[in-house]
Amino acid sequence: MKVAVIMGGISSEREVSLNSGNEVFDNLDRNKYEVVKVIIDNTEDVFTKITNDIDFAFLALHGKFGEDGRIQSILEAKNIPYSGCGPLSSGLCMDKNVAKKILKHSDIPTAPWIVTNSTDKINYDKIDSFGYPVFIKPNSGGSSVATFFVKSKDEVKNAVEKVLEFDEYAMIEKYIPGGEYTSFVLNGKVFPTISIKSNSEFFDYSSKYAENGAIEQVVYLEDDLQKQINKISETCWRIFYCKAYVRIDMIIHDGVPYVLELNTLPGLTKTSLIPRSAAACGLNFSDLLDKIIEYSLS
Template sequence: MNKKIAVLLGGTSSEREISIKSGYAVLNSLLKSGLNAYPIDTRDYSIMKLKQEGFDKVYISLHGYGGEDGSIQGVLQYLNIPYTGSGIMSSSISIDKFRTKLLWKSRGLLTAPDIYISKKKNIASIYPLIVKKTLKLGFPVLIKPNNQGSSIGITLVSCLDQLKNAIKIAFSYDNNILIEKFIKGKEYTISILGEKVLPSIHISTKNNFYDYDAKYMSSSTQYSCPSGLNILQETELQKIAILAWNTLGCSGCGRIDVILDNENKFWLLEVNTIPGMTNRSLVPMSAQNMGISFDKLVLLILNMNDQNLL
């Protein structure tokens, strides 16, 4: 029997547009492979109806809140419908940059020093303390929302005059933010597919860092796969990536972003449990280097995670 597959896309997060692009790329690939797949925009559809409408499986292409944070995974678990990607707990931890970093630090993995600030506090009253702690970190720093992806709401701050506005921008996207020491170096991303670590990709951008513009708009951003790391570095990065992935309890397919500093140390940036699947996306690029076509990759991801119901 041809199973009925729902591709969840769109949603209501700030990453809606990217999710729609990813979702339709996945949908078209599934249709091309002869599968019975349908697009479901969770903004306009109650996913509680998936069971009564006869869906057997879900491919999650939602990014950010409502897709990558464990909430949709919880509903699907309740409905007893298998879904792609990580489970409830690992999804909810992975979208939380601060708690992700705490777990990584507990395993001895390198991650940039940071300051965590909650909107619950009166920011005006603690601002002098924020300034003091930021000066201790040393400029430049990145100000980022704690629970956002796609580099949305992130500002690179190189002097004290820019701090207050950058904090305001980050708080417009989330109630909790991070002020993080900016690690200078080369940026790499490494994809994980099941138990397999795919070849790393080197990302070079003319921007100050790999921001939203560099990811989705700029034509000058360059991706190299193979990444140019030597065998020892690639092996070390693969070990770091799988430890970081397993520490969070992630499963299925995902991506981990790192910086290689000037002293040849890898610093973990963040994990992406529902990576993009557009024509600019990095997991398909890395898979291609292994001889895995986009259509095969989509099928591998679809059929990988039935254990999410165990």
């Protein structure tokens, strides 16, 4: 089977994508696959660099034109199978505003929020009802790029302006204090929970990717709490029509898990969150990549 590892892309997460892609490329089993790299520098590359002799596209893209369903739709039109969720799931999860509406409709706790596409349309009364601090971030983005922890009304406009340089909409979200956790789901099975303890004020870009930026480890929580996390993870898998794998980020406050977002193409280096979770069940990185391919094809 000829597997093309698709990496790079046009989003603000390009560097993260290249790191993921190179790790995937290095760790795919050469006894099973003929592996090639495809680095996307612009959207047209999908049509010229992903050739018709490719049997499977392993997507190591993040953010815009990676996780938003567009490249998935193009690959389907080219009849090339690919890793991870389909176009609909990808688009729903990428749009945090839409995803949170679905979570709320499904009675899954998530922090109150509003969105705006202009500094002239900021609803300060609504933000005041949340109380400060708040998070202001791109509605369709990841890796905590252009994410601001805003502590006063005076900081709101400037933060929204900066976010709108990256995205069409800025999300303003109530701050929920608590511990940060992530739940990995592979083919509908919930794997061990990972605890994230940032050395910064919150789990920002530097914490995620700098050496010693955060302590990330498998945890075994009190039984009732773990059952809540697992149930929420299974529900998210179902209501967003996920396929192959997904990562669900949460904050636990007063014993209640609040879902932050779903990542349909989470980071895939050996030290990323989902390989840590898989390793706790005896699944090494190369075997995890095999499983992602297997479940994506099934």
